[in-house]
Amino acid sequence: MSALTDCPGLTHPLHPIAGFEQITVSTLVKTLTVPQDAVMALVNVQGADVYWRDDGTDPNHDTGMLAKQDTTFAVCGGAMGTIKFIWDDITAAINVS
Structure with missing residues (x-):
């Protein structure tokens, strides 16, 4: 299921922060x-x-979803274990909490 649609109806507490x-x-x-x-x-x-x-599946420029610099998005449920990231020709950092 998509990372952006797993969260609705989430009944688990979101705190304490796990890491x-x-x-x-x-x-x-x-x-x-x-x-x-x-x-x-x-x-x-x-x-x-x-x-x-x-x-x-490994992302690339042709089949990956683009996440722009300075954006934040949620990843929920099983998608946390399957999501993968790759650069857009310039080294980036992702902060995950």
Whole structure:
């Protein structure tokens, strides 16, 4: 299920925060490190745009979803374990909480 549609109707508490990580996104596909008790992650894109997919397939410029620099989006449920990121020709960072 899509990362952006898993959250409606979420009945689990969202606090305490399960963790934080900053990931450098460049030429190699990156995934999230998901704590066992996490139910949702907020992904903040910094430094450059990135492409992502949440179906377990590696993203690229042709098939990935574009996340623009300085945007934040939610990833919920099982999508946290399948979402992958790659750069848009410039190294970026994603802050995940």
